[in-house]
Amino acid sequence: MNKEFVVIGLGRFGGSIVRSLADQDLEVxxxxxEEDRVNEFASIASHAVVADTTDESVLKSLGIRNFDHVIVAIGDDIQSSILTTLMLKEIGVNKITVKAQNDYHEKVLRKIGANHVVHPERDMGRRIAHNIVSNNVLDYLExxxxxxxxEIAANDRLDGNSLIDLDIRxxxxxxxxxxxxxxxxLVSPQADEKIATGDVLIVxxxxxxxTRFEKKLLY
Known part of the structure; x- marks a missing residue:
């Protein structure tokens, strides 16, 4: 059976999650x-609801505890984010991912039981910075x-070398x-596998x- 998701908060971050889940034909x-935001997703999500998620009785009436994963993507209202997370834990939701505004917010969320905390703006900033620093870095996941x-693009300096030649590990x-x-x-490539210019190495x-590897072999 497909997993069922709830996304609370339909700003840019939460909205993009709803669209991505819907694109994969998952229940969300x-x-x-805000009614205007909910209306925007009425034809995208499986269900779109106007609700105050800091109210435990509202969460119970929506049957939230029966969903596999709840994503709290509330924007700047840290108090609502914390209260919603607390309510979700109290009604027995198994898996909760929450968007944090800062490190202090994250500490509070973890103390009250959030399973996973994300910093989308910070993490995207690191990802972009990593890509800017090296022309060879194609993608980056913290x-x-x-x-x-x-993901590192192999250049001419690596061309023709096998993994055992490079002894990277x-x-x-x-x-x-x-x-x-x-x-x-090629998953788990053999030691004698030779690298060619244009290969993408998943490191x-x-x-x-x-960073040492990039500087030594790729710059």
């Missing part, structure tokens, strides 16, 4: 206090404060977990080690 309930998965402490080559993806490791 979209909730906001796994934690210190570790990431990065021993020298830099990072792992190439896959290689994109045109439409093909995982500590940010400092990935």
């Amino acid at each position: 309930m979209a909730i906001d206090k 796994l934690s404060e210190e570790h990431s998965i990065v 021993a020298k830099y402490g990072i792992n190439i977990v896959a290689i994109k080559r045109g439409k093909d993806i 995982i490791g500590a940010d400092t080690d990935i």
Whole structure:
């Protein structure tokens, strides 16, 4: 069975999540206090509801606890974000992801039981900065404060070298977990696999080690 989602807060962040889930033909309930925003998603989400999610009785009446995952994407109203998260925990929602405005907000959310906290503006800023710094970095996904998965385009300096020739794991402490080559993806490539210019290396490791690799081999 497909998972069912609730998105609370239909600003740019929450709205984009609703659209993405709907595009994947997943069940999603979209909730906001503003009727105009709810109307915008009435034909996109499975259900679109005008509601105050800081009211426990409202959440119960909507059957929120029966959904698999609730995303709290409330914008600048930190108090409503915190109260909504608290209400969701109290009625027994299993998985809650919440958008945080700052580090203090995140600490409070984690203390009251949020399963996952995201900083979309901060994380996107880091992603863009990483792409700007290196022409070879095609994409960047932060796994934690210190570790990431990065897509790096192989250039002429890597062309013809095998993974064992480069000895990347021993020298830099990072792992190439896959290689994109045109439409093909080589998962867990063998040590004798040779890299060609234009290959995209999927690299995982500590940010400092990935940066050392980029500077040594790609700049």
